[in-house]
Amino acid sequence: MTAPLMPRATAVWLVENTTLTFRQIANFCELHELEIQAIADGDVSGNIMGLSPLDNNQLTMEEIRRCEADAKAELQANPLERNVKARNAKAKKVLSPSQRSDKPAAILWIVKNYPELKDSQICKLIGTTKPTIEAIREGSHKDSAVLKPKNPVTIGLCSEKDLDKAIAKAKTAAEPKAKPAKKKAAKPKKKAAAKKKTEKKKAEK
Numbered sequence: 001m002t003a004p005l006m007p008r009a010t011a012v013w014l015v016e017n018t019t020l021t022f023r024q025i026a027n028f029c030e031l032h033e034l035e036i037q038a039i040a041d042g043d044v045s046g047n048i049m050g051l052s053p054l055d056n057n058q059l060t061m062e063e064i065r066r067c068e069a070d071a072k073a074e075l076q077a078n079p080l081e082r083n084v085k086a087r088n089a090k091a092k093k094v095l096s097p098s099q100r101s102d103k104p105a106a107i108l109w110i111v112k113n114y115p116e117l118k119d120s121q122i123c124k125l126i127g128t129t130k131p132t133i134e135a136i137r138e139g140s141h142k143d144s145a146v147l148k149p150k151n152p153v154t155i156g157l158c159s160e161k162d163l164d165k166a167i168a169k170a171k172t173a174a175e176p177k178a179k180p181a182k183k184k185a186a187k188p189k190k191k192a193a194a195k196k197k198t199e200k201k202k203a204e205k
Contacts, residue, residue: 004058004077006051006153006160007031008039013050015040019068020075028059028075051154102155103128107136109149116170125158125166 004010007029014025015036022040026033038044053059058077067073106126110117111133119130135141153160 004029004053004056008160009048009051010053010058011036011039012048013052014064016050017052018064020064021071024067024071024073024075028077056154099156102150103157104132104136104141104143105147105150106152106155106157107133108147109151111137112149114167114170116174117166118170121166121170125162126152127157 008031011025011029011031014020014028018025022033022036025031026036029036035044054061054064059075060078063076067075103126107122107128110122110125119133122128122133123130132141136144136147141147152158153163
């Protein structure tokens with residue numbers, strides 16, 4: 001089964017808005033059951049806003065109700081053609097006209113939320129060019145006045161996994177490397193210096 005867009009955000013929504021079991025949610029989101037329990041306990045994903053799989057046409061309310069009534073039932077996602085992520089994977093990232101037109105909005109979202117990402121990383125994630133990214137950063141893009149940020153994962157331009165991976169890589173690169181500690185020059189011992197001075201005086205006599 002193909003995981004939903006933004007699995008953790010979807011899991012948060014299902015935990016908060018349904019009576020599905022942890023196992024059912026874990027299987028649908030392709031996460032570990034203990035992670036779902038941690039989300040329910042508030043130990044993880046506290047800063048993640050829930051994403052409704054109903055709004056993304058990944059699940060129907062009828063399907064959720066069916067599984068709430070039967071704890072052994074498994075959630076079945078909507079057909080692949082209605083799952084943006086699965087459709088893109090199957091079609092080797094062939095984007096629809098609306099997705100292509102949303103690229104500038106997705107770039108703006110990344111630039112605002114993750115400024116540490118390099119242009120080369122954004123190019124790889126969104127499938128765009130460096131001049132376009134530069135124009136959006138500088139506000140000189142032809143649509144800058146009307147652009148509204150859009151999460152590239154939600155609109156199917158990249159996967160949550162790829163985005164997380166790029167962010168982690170950028171943060172690691174931005175961390176200052178620890179400089180090796182300089183060894184302090186050993187100070188000459190006072191006794192040894194005094195001894196040498198005494199020997200020198202004797203030699204002069």
